[in-house]
Amino acid sequence: MDTPSQSIRDLALRLLELEAEDRAADDAKGAERVCAKLHTSLTRFAGVDGFKALTRRSLALARSEIPVLRGVSLDEGGCFVGLGDLAAKAVNDGGAALITHFLWLLVTFVGEPIALRLLREAWPEINIDE
């Protein structure tokens, strides 16, 4: 199976940093906020079940890299919960892994142009293509 490209990893980190800064929140909240924004943008297009299918798979893929993510689960809407209970480093690495895999799955299924379009809808204030 393909592994996430460097540009997708970088994009995931950018989104995490942005949400953490914007909300003056901790890293765990940052990851949860990225997930929440993705939820808003994607459920309109793919439905809650479509969104949950992607987050569930992202969680499984991220857990295989960072086993402590076993403590993270999904809420009813498909968003990640439980990141805040992890140690600081695990939060950073885990959040990045979850978002990276989510974005990469999206790219895998619908292609990069459509995936980036969906992200631009969620973050109209930033230049996703940079």
Place this chain on the structure above:
Amino acid sequence: MNTDEKGNSRVRIRQIPTGVPGLDEILGGGLPEYSFNIIAGAPGCGKTTLAHQIIFANATKEKPALYFTVLGEPAIKMLRYQQQYSFFDQAMLEGAIKFINLSQLVLDNDLGAVLDEIIKEVEASNAGIVVVDSFKTVVKKGLASESQVEVHGFIQRLALHLTGWQATTFLIGEYVDGDMRDNPIFTVADGLLWLYQNVDRSSIVRKMQIVKLRGQESVPGLHTFRITDGGLHTFPRTFGLSEQSDKEKGTRRLSSGIAEFDKMLGGGIPEGDSMLIAGPSGSGKSLLASQFINEGLSHGEPGVIAIFEELPSPYVRRAAKLGMDFETPQKNGKLKIIYIRPLDLSVDETVHAIVDAVKTIDAKRVVVDSLVGFEMALAPEFRHGFRESLYRMIGALVRLGVTVVSTVEVEESFGAIDFSNYTISFLAEDLVRLRYISINGQMRKMMMIVKMRGSDHSIDMREYTITTDGIVIGKPLRGYRGLTTGIPGPWSDGSGQNSPSGPEAD
């Protein structure tokens, strides 16, 4: 407004293109603007692809298309597959086309809430095209909790709101024929496009029918279509036959490239005729047809060869061995060799391919080699109506003013003469028969002109040979009886006939 001869003004219904080759012609010009339509059919028929072609052909940022998905194919998967088609322009997803998932709403709410959400989205976006995929699921969910009258009312209100908002609507549903009975959706709909997919032995044939279309005349009947990289491609069943022919039949005689054969034909093949060359395997039918094309090319007349039984490269190589260059004219746009053999072909597809080629290079001569191969290339269900199919194909070609030479293989039987296995000679103005004859321990070849409609021709039976220079026609075979049986004998003394012109008969 349009005004008729009585001075009545009528509203002019504009038509929107479908983006599907051939479908606008079937619809009578396109889809009526602001109409409320159903795209029905079993799974895998191409309903979603058809809807996508329509939205990609029409959506703009000012009048976008809204594609509501409801418990059908998930949007992520749908986009994954639909973007493989060449019509899928990703730039249009930047505001011209929007996908909205209504699955949860339909599951959690009544039809009133669904209607409200659709109206809200349509009004907010100023949508010009609306698709609900699958609408049958919406109705099914409604019927589980609401009365039939309420569902009927929902459909009525939806149609009224969307039409009133000047949107052209497409409701997609996996309907079967039985669903038509007592179903309000079919009553309310202005247009009903039904897609079918039939399996016959190992072949699949897709067909489409415009069951209903208010306000304009569509072409009745079932039209075949194929799903290609470019999406759906329809083949109107009246293609080439419905339009008025603007070509007047010429008065020239076209040379076949064989001077003696031209003499037998009374000076050549009458321009615009359809000639059938019937004969057994190896008798030179293809060679005769190739020489006809080659002769045209040498006089600057473009030609089309439709072959079904061998690939173009060996066909060209074989012609080269006989001194005919079919490579250069192909490069120069004077010759098209069409190889058609997918084994699930419809007649209409074949006609389209040949007619397109004729129009592209303005061909004057067409060879169909052979009708047996053509029949084999068809899906089994089309073989039942092969005679009708040939009628349509030849009819479409001669209306273009081209001269058509077709070959047909016949099973050679000694003792009787057949003209073809298909009794299709009625299609051809001119009929040439090649056959083997057994004379003096040799298997020789003989040709005769059986008929030329409205034209004098030779009644001689002529021996011919196949040489490296092509077909060479010998003298008339005289002094034999029973030549048409293939086992001639000499006329008995006192018969008044000439003695055999060749060696003694068997």
